[in-house]
Amino acid sequence: MKRRDFVAGSVALGAALAVSSGRAQAQSKPVLAGPLAPNPAEFRRAMSEFVGNATPVEAGLKLELPVLADNPGAVPVHAKVTLPITESQYCKELIVLAELNPSPLACRFRFSPATGTAEAAVRLRLSQTQTIHALARMSDGKVLIAKQTVTVAASGCGM
Amino acid sequence: MTKPPRVWVSNAKPAKGEVVRVRAQIEHVMESGLRTDSAGHLRPRNIIRKFEARLGQHLLFTWEPGISVAQNPYIEFTFAARESGELLMVWTDEKEALLEARKAIAVS
Numbered sequence: 001m002k003r004r005d006f007v008a009g010s011v012a013l014g015a016a017l018a019v020s021s022g023r024a025q026a027q028s029k030p031v032l033a034g035p036l037a038p039n040p041a042e043f044r045r046a047m048s049e050f051v052g053n054a055t056p057v058e059a060g061l062k063l064e065l066p067v068l069a070d071n072p073g074a075v076p077v078h079a080k081v082t083l084p085i086t087e088s089q090y091c092k093e094l095i096v097l098a099e100l101n102p103s104p105l106a107c108r109f110r111f112s113p114a115t116g117t118a119e120a121a122v123r124l125r126l127s128q129t130q131t132i133h134a135l136a137r138m139s140d141g142k143v144l145i146a147k148q149t150v151t152v153a154a155s156g157c158g159m
Numbered sequence: 160m161t162k163p164p165r166v167w168v169s170n171a172k173p174a175k176g177e178v179v180r181v182r183a184q185i186e187h188v189m190e191s192g193l194r195t196d197s198a199g200h201l202r203p204r205n206i207i208r209k210f211e212a213r214l215g216q217h218l219l220f221t222w223e224p225g226i227s228v229a230q231n232p233y234i235e236f237t238f239a240a241r242e243s244g245e246l247l248m249v250w251t252d253e254k255e256a257l258l259e260a261r262k263a264i265a266v267s
Contacts, residue, residue, distance in 0.1 A: 013204025036193065073229055074230075075161075075229075098227050103226045104227075105190075105227075106224075106227035106228060108221070108222070108225075109222050109223075109226045111220060112218055112219065114241070115218035115220055115238050115239070116176075116238055116241065120235060120236045120237075122222075122224070122234055123229040123233050124227070124228060125227055125228070125230075
């Protein structure tokens with residue numbers, strides 16, 4: 001074999017390998033079935049039930065969670081309403097939605113005028129890489145929304 | 160639900176209006192109803208369905224966890240200390256088992 005042929009051949013082989021491994025990565029994303037399958041209908045229902053006729057505002061609500069969740073069985077999620085909280089304007093309700101979990105409504109918090117703040121943190125178990133949404137309803141009817149995508153390292157075991 | 164809750168309060172003697180942070184964790188299996196036992200039967204769902212925190216007569220904070228909340232549920236919340244009283248936290252699971260924790264809050 002001539003040196004020129006060898007170089008050209010190995011370049012072609014490398015390119016073919018790169019293409020096939022890229023395809024393998026795209027295909028390796030598992031679609032969860034069975035009890036861990038996502039429930040998009042329930043997600044849309046929970047979202048529209050909370051929002052109602054209001055227009056969600058993407059401000060005033062801070063959602064904090066890791067970008068990479070190395071333990072899918074306990075992902076720390078922290079939500080805080082950053083608007084000023086007074087006796088007349090306070091946060092009534094706050095929900096956390098995990099878009100692709102089998103039960104998307106992760107939890108609901110209720111506050112009262114006596115609370116004086118609107119902040120909570122929990123740990124969630126996530127079935128796969130997905131977006132976490134937080135929605136807050138203020139006493140004047142305003143709905144605040146925040147979301148963040150989290151990459152889940154190991155799938156399913158956390159549930 | 161045997162072990163007492165672990166509770167941490169940022170300041171048990173806050174100034175009036177100071178924001179107090181509370182962290183609490185209990186031991187609970189939070190059985191989601193999605194897992195099977197070794198024989199292949201679904202384990203019956205049993206999660207904490209309600210958590211309430213009260214200061215004196217005032218209800219400060221309610222938490223309604225779903226099945227996505229992790230085992231041994233951890234909860235952190237804040238409130239503005241307006242009056243002295245006993246901070247009472249109650250966890251209720253789906254077998255109606257109760258777990259309580261109390262902390263005295265003295266506003267100076």
